[in-house]
Amino acid sequence: MEKLKNKIRIIGPNCIGTFVPNELDMLFLDRKKLKRPSEGSIGFITHSGAVGSALLDMASNEGVGISKFASIGNRIDVDEVDLLEYLGKDVETRCIVLYLESTERGSELINVAKKIKKPIIALKAGKTEKGGEAVVSHTGALAGSGNIYSTAFRQAGIIETNNIEDIFDCAKALSTQPVLKGKKIAILTNGGGLGIITTDLAIDNGLEIAELSKETSKALKKVLPSYASPNNPVDITGDADTARYEKAIEILMKDKEIDGVICITLFQTPTLEDDIIEVLKDSKMYGKPFIVCATGGEYTFERAKKLERFGVPVYSTPQRAVKAMRCLLDYGKVLKR
Amino acid sequence: MEKLKNKIRIIGPNCIGTFVPNELDMLFLDRKKLKRPSEGSIGFITHSGAVGSALLDMASNEGVGISKFASIGNRIDVDEVDLLEYLGKDVETRCIVLYLESTERGSELINVAKKIKKPIIALKAGKTEKGGEAVVSHTGALAGSGNIYSTAFRQAGIIETNNIEDIFDCAKALSTQPVLKGKKIAILTNGGGLGIITTDLAIDNGLEIAELSKETSKALKKVLPSYASPNNPVDITGDADTARYEKAIEILMKDKEIDGVICITLFQTPTLEDDIIEVLKDSKMYGKPFIVCATGGEYTFERAKKLERFGVPVYSTPQRAVKAMRCLLDYGKVLKR
Numbered sequence: 189m190e191k192l193k194n195k196i197r198i199i200g201p202n203c204i205g206t207f208v209p210n211e212l213d214m215l216f217l218d219r220k221k222l223k224r225p226s227e228g229s230i231g232f233i234t235h236s237g238a239v240g241s242a243l244l245d246m247a248s249n250e251g252v253g254i255s256k257f258a259s260i261g262n263r264i265d266v267d268e269v270d271l272l273e274y275l276g277k278d279v280e281t282r283c284i285v286l287y288l289e290s291t292e293r294g295s296e297l298i299n300v301a302k303k304i305k306k307p308i309i310a311l312k313a314g315k316t317e318k319g320g321e322a323v324v325s326h327t328g329a330l331a332g333s334g335n336i337y338s339t340a341f342r343q344a345g346i347i348e349t350n351n352i353e354d355i356f357d358c359a360k361a362l363s364t365q366p367v368l369k370g371k372k373i374a375i376l377t378n379g380g381g382l383g384i385i386t387t388d389l390a391i392d393n394g395l396e397i398a399e400l401s402k403e404t405s406k407a408l409k410k411v412l413p414s415y416a417s418p419n420n421p422v423d424i425t426g427d428a429d430t431a432r433y434e435k436a437i438e439i440l441m442k443d444k445e446i447d448g449v450i451c452i453t454l455f456q457t458p459t460l461e462d463d464i465i466e467v468l469k470d471s472k473m474y475g476k477p478f479i480v481c482a483t484g485g486e487y488t489f490e491r492a493k494k495l496e497r498f499g500v501p502v503y504s505t506p507q508r509a510v511k512a513m514r515c516l517l518d519y520g521k522v523l524k525r
Numbered sequence: 526m527e528k529l530k531n532k533i534r535i536i537g538p539n540c541i542g543t544f545v546p547n548e549l550d551m552l553f554l555d556r557k558k559l560k561r562p563s564e565g566s567i568g569f570i571t572h573s574g575a576v577g578s579a580l581l582d583m584a585s586n587e588g589v590g591i592s593k594f595a596s597i598g599n600r601i602d603v604d605e606v607d608l609l610e611y612l613g614k615d616v617e618t619r620c621i622v623l624y625l626e627s628t629e630r631g632s633e634l635i636n637v638a639k640k641i642k643k644p645i646i647a648l649k650a651g652k653t654e655k656g657g658e659a660v661v662s663h664t665g666a667l668a669g670s671g672n673i674y675s676t677a678f679r680q681a682g683i684i685e686t687n688n689i690e691d692i693f694d695c696a697k698a699l700s701t702q703p704v705l706k707g708k709k710i711a712i713l714t715n716g717g718g719l720g721i722i723t724t725d726l727a728i729d730n731g732l733e734i735a736e737l738s739k740e741t742s743k744a745l746k747k748v749l750p751s752y753a754s755p756n757n758p759v760d761i762t763g764d765a766d767t768a769r770y771e772k773a774i775e776i777l778m779k780d781k782e783i784d785g786v787i788c789i790t791l792f793q794t795p796t797l798e799d800d801i802i803e804v805l806k807d808s809k810m811y812g813k814p815f816i817v818c819a820t821g822g823e824y825t826f827e828r829a830k831k832l833e834r835f836g837v838p839v840y841s842t843p844q845r846a847v848k849a850m851r852c853l854l855d856y857g858k859v860l861k862r
Contacts, residue, residue: 234718235718237718238716238718238763238791239718243820316724316725318728318757319722321756322724350844353841379573379576380663384650384651384659384663385656387653387655388651389687397655417662419659420655426574455558483579484582485585486586506688506689507690
C-alpha cells in the first residue's frame with residue numbers, strides 16, 4: 189500500500205490516477221467529446237484506457253457516480269491487486285468494478301477480494317481463444333484460460349459479467365440497495381405487457397415470482413380498481429396515479445414473503461404526475477431491494493435521472509432491471525459465506 | 526384484407542390504427558411525455574398499448590423510424606394475422622416487429638409469415654407459467670405453452686427475442702443491412718479492450734472471428750502503424766484518424782473470406798474528426814453487413830444518430846452490436862430455405 193500513496197495522483201495513459209470530478213484533466217481526452225461522471229460511490233479499475241474512458245462517458249450520461257478511477261494499462265508498477273486492496277479500504281467506495289485482461293497474481297487477487305466487505309463486479313476480457321490472442325497483442329500479457337478466471341471469481345465472491353452494460357447496471361443496484369435475501373420478488377406495473385415480459389425474464393434469470401398471500405391480495409383488492417390485477421405481477425393499470433402506486437408499494441414491501449420489488453413505472457401515462465418521484469424514493473424506508481424499470485424516451489429519462497440522485501436505481505428495460513435484481517441475490521449469497 | 530381498409534385509421538385504445546408521424550394524435554397519450562418516432566421502415570404490431578407506446582417513445586429517442594404502428598389490444602375484430610398479412614404487402618415496411626401475448630390462429634400465423642419476404646421479429650410474452658397466468662389477467666386470452674410458440678416461430682422463419690431492447694436493435698440492422706451469408710466476421714476497433722470484449726461475445730453468440738489471409742494482413746500492415754494489430758480483431762489503436770479507418774474498412778470489406786464487419790468507433794478520441802461519419806456511411810458500397818459499435822455519452826450519441834440517418838445501424842455496447850449481427854445471420858438462414 190505504501191507505493192500507492194505516492195502514485196495515486198499521477199495521471200496519464202498507462203499510469204494510475206484517481207479521478208476527481210472537475211479537478212483533474214484525466215488522460216489526454218477532450219472534455220467536449222468525453223464527459224466526466226459525477227462524484228459517487230463506485231470505484232473503477234481498468235486494464236484498458238479505451239474501455240475505461242468510454243465507460244466513464246457512458247456513466248456521465250446515465251448519472252452513475254464514480255468515487256475513484258484507475259486506468260493501469262501495462263501495469264509497470266501498481267497492479268489490479270494493489271488497487272483492489274486500496275479501494276477495499278477507501279471510505280468513498282461502496283462497490284468496486286474491475287475490467288481485467290489478465291493477472292499475474294491470481295491467488296493474491298482471490299485472497300484480497302475475499303477480505304473485502306464490498307461488492308466487486310468483474311469483466312474478464314479474452315476468455316475465448318481468439319479473445320485471449322487479442323489480449324496478447326493488446327498488452328503483451330497472457331490471458332489465461334477463461335474458465336480458470338470464472339472459477340477464481342466464484343471462489344473470491346466476485347460477481348462476473350461479460351457485458352459492459354451490466355457493469356454499471358449491477359454497480360448501481362449494489363451501491364444503493366440492500367441484498368436480496370431470498371428469490372421471491374413482486375412485480376408492480378402500470379403496463380400489463382411489461383409486467384408479463386418482466387415475469388418471464390425474472391424466472392429465466394433464476395428469480396421467483398412470489399405467490400401472494402390471501403392477506404396481501406385482499407389488501408391490494410381494497411386499494412385497486414376492479415379491473416386491476418391483485419396477483420403477482422400486480423398490474424395497477426395505465427390509469428394508476430401516485431396514490432395508487434404508494435398504497436401498492438406499501439402493501440408489497442411490508443409483506444414478509446416478498447424479498448424485493450421491481451416497480452415498472454411508465455412515467456408517460458397521463459395520470460402520473462411528478463409526485464411519483466417522491467413516492468418511489470421513499471421506498472428506501474422498507475429496507476428491501478426496490479428497483480425501478482422505466483422504458484421510454486426523453487421525458488422518462490429525465491425522471492429516471494432525478495430518481496437516481498435519491499439512490500433509487502432505474503433501468504430502461506425489464507432485462508436490465510431483472511439482471512440488477514439478480515446481482516443483489518448473488519451478492520447476498522456471497523455475504524452469507 | 527377488406528376489413529382492414531375500413532379500419533386502418535381508427536385510432537384509440539384497443540383499436541388498430543396506422544401511425545402517421547405528426548399527423549394523428551395516437552391513443553390518448555400526452556405528446557410532451559411521449560414522443561413520436563420519425564417515419565421509417567419498421568412496421569410494428571402490438572398486443573399491449575403500454576409496450577407499444579413505451580417502445581415508440583424509446584424508438585423516438587434512439588432515432589428508429591416507424592412505417593406503421595398498430596396496437597390491437599383485445600382484438601375485437603382485426604388480429605395479428607390480418608396485420609401481418611397487411612404489413613407483408615406494405616411497400617413502406619421493410620421489417621415487421623410483433624409483440625404477441627397469444628394467438629388463436631397459430632397455423633394461419635405460420636402460413637402468412639412463411640410467405641412474407643421481409644424479416645419478422647417477435648417477442649412472445651407469457652412463455653413461463655407465471656407469465657402465462659398474467660396474460661390471462663391482461664387480455665383474457667390463453668397464453669399457451671411457450672415452447673409451442675418458439676417452435677412455430679422457427680417453422681415460420683420468425684426471429685424470436687425475449688428482450689425489448691433486441692427488438693429495435695435487430696429491426697435496425699434487418700431494415701438497413703444485407704444478410705450475413707456466413708459466420709465469419711471481422712472486428713475493427715480503435716479501442717483494444719472493446720475489441721476483445723466484442724470478440725468474446727461474438728463467439729459466445731455463434732459467430733466466428735475470421736482468420737485473416739496473408740494478403741489481408743499484409744495490406745493492413747502497410748496502412749497501419751507498427752504498434753497496431755493486423756490480426757482480427759484489428760486494433761487500429763486510439764490515435765486512429767479517419768484515413769486509417771477508411772483504409773482498414775476497405776481492406777476488410779473487400780476480403781472475400783469476411784462476411785461482415787463490426788466497426789467499433791470511439792468517437793471521443795482526439796484524432797477522430799467528424800469526417801469519420803462520411804467514411805462509415807460509405808460502407809454501404811461494399812454490399813456486406815456493416816455494424817457500428819459506439820460506446821459513450823452525449824457526444825457519441827449525437828454522432829450515432831447522424832450515422833443512423835444514413836442507414837448505418839449503431840449500437841451503444843458490444844453486446845448489442847453482436848446480437849444485431851447475429852440477427853443478420855439468422856435471417857440469412859431463413860432466406861436460404
